[in-house]
Amino acid sequence: MPNSPSPTQAPSRIPSNRSADTPSAAAMGQSTNNVPSGSLNPGDADVLARAQAGDHQAFAQLYSVHKRRIYSLCLRMLGNVAEAEDLTQEAFLQLHRKIATFRGDSAFSTWLHRLSVNVVLMQLRKKGLSLVSLDEAMEPTPEEGPGRSFGSPDLVLTGAIDRLALERAVAELPAGYRLIFILHDVEGFEHNEIASMLDCSIGNSKSQLHKARLKLRDTLRTQKRREERS
Amino acid sequence: MTGGPSKLSCAEFQAQMPELIGLGKDAATHPHVQSCELCRALLADLETIAEAARELFPSVEPPDEVWEHIDSAIKREQADGIEPGLTPHRQ
Numbered sequence: 001m002p003n004s005p006s007p008t009q010a011p012s013r014i015p016s017n018r019s020a021d022t023p024s025a026a027a028m029g030q031s032t033n034n035v036p037s038g039s040l041n042p043g044d045a046d047v048l049a050r051a052q053a054g055d056h057q058a059f060a061q062l063y064s065v066h067k068r069r070i071y072s073l074c075l076r077m078l079g080n081v082a083e084a085e086d087l088t089q090e091a092f093l094q095l096h097r098k099i100a101t102f103r104g105d106s107a108f109s110t111w112l113h114r115l116s117v118n119v120v121l122m123q124l125r126k127k128g129l130s131l132v133s134l135d136e137a138m139e140p141t142p143e144e145g146p147g148r149s150f151g152s153p154d155l156v157l158t159g160a161i162d163r164l165a166l167e168r169a170v171a172e173l174p175a176g177y178r179l180i181f182i183l184h185d186v187e188g189f190e191h192n193e194i195a196s197m198l199d200c201s202i203g204n205s206k207s208q209l210h211k212a213r214l215k216l217r218d219t220l221r222t223q224k225r226r227e228e229r230s
Numbered sequence: 231m232t233g234g235p236s237k238l239s240c241a242e243f244q245a246q247m248p249e250l251i252g253l254g255k256d257a258a259t260h261p262h263v264q265s266c267e268l269c270r271a272l273l274a275d276l277e278t279i280a281e282a283a284r285e286l287f288p289s290v291e292p293p294d295e296v297w298e299h300i301d302s303a304i305k306r307e308q309a310d311g312i313e314p315g316l317t318p319h320r321q
C-alpha cells in the first residue's frame with residue numbers, strides 16, 4: 001500500500017489549490033464543500049502579523065474572522081452550547097498566548113483548528129469520554145473485520161437520509177470517530193490536514209473515517225429496521 | 231495487486247475500501263463492485279452518508295458574550311504580566 005510521506009512538514013495552505021493534493025474525485029474521498037473558511041485576504045497577513053506583535057485590535061479582528069468556524073467545531077463535538085462557548089473562549093485564549101509562536105509553515109487556519117481540536121480533546125478526556133484512541137482504531141477487531149456480513153442489500157439507505165437521524169447517530173459515535181467524521185465529511189478537511197492536526201498517519205485518518213461511516217450506517221440501518229417492524 | 235482485482239473476495243475488497251475511497255478514486259468502477267451486489271450496496275450507503283454529512287450541523291456564530299469574556303480574560307492576563315508568546319512553545 002503506498003504510504004505517502006508525512007505531510008506534516010509540507011506547507012499546506014487550505015484555501016489555495018486544494019485540488020492539487022488529491023485527484024479530482026468522487027464525493028466520498030474528497031470533500032469540496034464547506035471548505036474551512038480560513039481564506040485570508042491579502043490584508044489579513046498584516047492583521048496576523050500585528051496580532052503576533054501584540055496588537056489587541058488586530059487580535060479582535062482575527063477573532064471575528066475565525067470565531068464562527070471554531071465555535072461550530074466545538075458545538076459539533078460537544079453538542080452543548082454552554083460548553084461550546086467555554087471551549088471557544090479557551091481556544092482563543094490559548095491562541096492569544098501562543099500566537100507569537102506561529103511560524104507560518106502551515107496555514108494559520110489549520111494551525112488554529114489544530115489548537116482548537118486539542119482544546120476539545122482535552123475537554124472530552126476530562127469528561128472521561130471514550131475517544132477510541134487513534135492507535136486502538138487501527139487494530140482490527142473481530143466483529144469489525146472486513147469479512148463481517150452486512151446484511152441484505154434491500155436495506156440500502158437510498159434517497160435522502162433524515163438529517164436529524166444522522167445527526168443523532170453522529171452524536172452517538174465514539175468521540176475519536178466523531179472528530180474525524182466531522183473534520184472530513186462535515187467541515188471538508190483533507191486527510192493530510194487531519195493527520196497533521198491529530199498527529200496520526202494519513203492511513204489512520206482514512207481508516208478511522210471509514211469505520212465512522214460504517215458505524216453510522218449500522219445505526220441508521222438498525223433504526224430503519226425498527227421503523228419497518230413497527 | 232496480484233491475481234487480478236476482479237478475483238477479490240468481499241473481505242479483501244472491503245479491506246481495501248478505506249484506501250480506495252480515501253484516494254478519491256471512484257470506487258464504483260472497481261471490478262469487484264461491478265460484480266458484487268453487497269459491496270455495491272455498501273458503497274452506495276457510505277456515499278449517501280458522506281453526501282448527507284455536508285448538510286449536517288450548520289455553522290453558527292457564537293454569541294457576543296464569548297468575545298467579551300475573552301477580552302476581559304486577556305486584559306486580566308496582561309495585568310498579571312503574561313504577555314502573548316511567552317508561553318512555552320508546545321505544538
Ligand SMILES: [Zn+2]
Nearest residue numbers: 240266268269
Ligand atoms: Zn463484495
